[in-house]
Amino acid sequence: MTTAPLLLITRDPSHPMAQLAFRFAKAYLESHTNQKNDNEEGGSQENSNPNKLAVFFYGDGAQTANRLRWQSADVTDITKLWQSLVEEYHLELPVCVSTALSRGISDSDNSRRHELLGDNLAAGFSLVGLGELATMMNDRRLLQF
Amino acid sequence: MSILIKLRTPTELASYEGCALAMTLATFGQPVQLYLDAAVFNILMNPKSRLFGMMQSLDLYDMPKAWLPADVFSGWVLGMLPQDLAAQLTLEPEVINGNDFSQILTF
Numbered sequence: 505m506t507t508a509p510l511l512l513i514t515r516d517p518s519h520p521m522a523q524l525a526f527r528f529a530k531a532y533l534e535s536h537t538n539q540k541n542d543n544e545e546g547g548s549q550e551n552s553n554p555n556k557l558a559v560f561f562y563g564d565g566a567q568t569a570n571r572l573r574w575q576s577a578d579v580t581d582i583t584k585l586w587q588s589l590v591e592e593y594h595l596e597l598p599v600c601v602s603t604a605l606s607r608g609i610s611d612s613d614n615s616r617r618h619e620l621l622g623d624n625l626a627a628g629f630s631l632v633g634l635g636e637l638a639t640m641m642n643d644r645r646l647l648q649f
Numbered sequence: 650m651s652i653l654i655k656l657r658t659p660t661e662l663a664s665y666e667g668c669a670l671a672m673t674l675a676t677f678g679q680p681v682q683l684y685l686d687a688a689v690f691n692i693l694m695n696p697k698s699r700l701f702g703m704m705q706s707l708d709l710y711d712m713p714k715a716w717l718p719a720d721v722f723s724g725w726v727l728g729m730l731p732q733d734l735a736a737q738l739t740l741e742p743e744v745i746n747g748n749d750f751s752q753i754l755t756f
Contacts, residue, residue, distance in 0.1 A: 514756065563666045563756065603666055634669065638677035646652075646752045 508532070508557045510644040512637070513565035517573070517582045522565065525649035526585050532557050533593045558644065559586075559597060560637045561629070565649075566604040569597070571626035583626050590628035598640075601631040650751035652679060656700075657686035658756055664689045665699040667756030672703065675710040682750070683707070683715035684741065690726050693734075707737045716741040 515521040589595040611625040717723035719740040
């Protein structure tokens with residue numbers, strides 16, 4: 505089995521590349537569903553499993569994890585699209601904690617630690633250290649969007 | 650195979666985040682080559698920027714000297730920077746073999 509790619513998403517959610525990243529991930533997961541089912545007993549759901557598609561939100565890509573980002577009804581809500589992949593494929597959505605905090609995106613733990621009022625991390629996303637990305641690489645092909 | 654990380658967005662935050670990623674990957678044993686585009690020179694020359702401080706410690710991360718575009722402007726910048734920082738920078742090679750890099754990331 506080939507090693508699954510790691511998608512490094514660094515663009516703002518409004519950028520065409522951010523939309524492309526989602527379409528790539530969805531198509532990849534759909535095309536590998538049968539393989540996943542075949543290997544389900546021995547397969548790991550962890551992001552470090554090189555056979556599983558992994559994504560990492562970094563830089564402006566962290567804006568994707570902001571649940572308070574309002575958009576008009578005629579604009580695709582890419583946050584919800586990524587959340588649908590969590591439900592359907594158990595995809596993990598790690599976000600670099602440093603880049604998220606510097607853009608005003610925080611979870612309850614970090615809000616408490618940094619004395620911020622409230623939290624706004626969208627469901628399904630998690631804030632992790634940058635070292636997590638290095639661990640996830642694990643000889644994977646890294647694709648930047 | 651090495652990863653080439655290009656810094657070309659002229660904001661303090663973007664240049665910091667690109668450099669932070671390079672240093673983190675280097676910490677985990679990943680060979681990384683930094684390339685600083687002319688667009689970030691104003692940040693590089695600002696002693697208060699994080700990029701200025703981080704570039705001074707490239708050798709602590711066993712990272713090679715960062716590349717600058719091979720032109721007159723880069724030569725001028727090298728002459729204007731403090732010696733310890735300029736020592737961490739060099740002009741890009743005349744010939745770059747794309748096969749030497751497994752990935753090229755841009756910030």
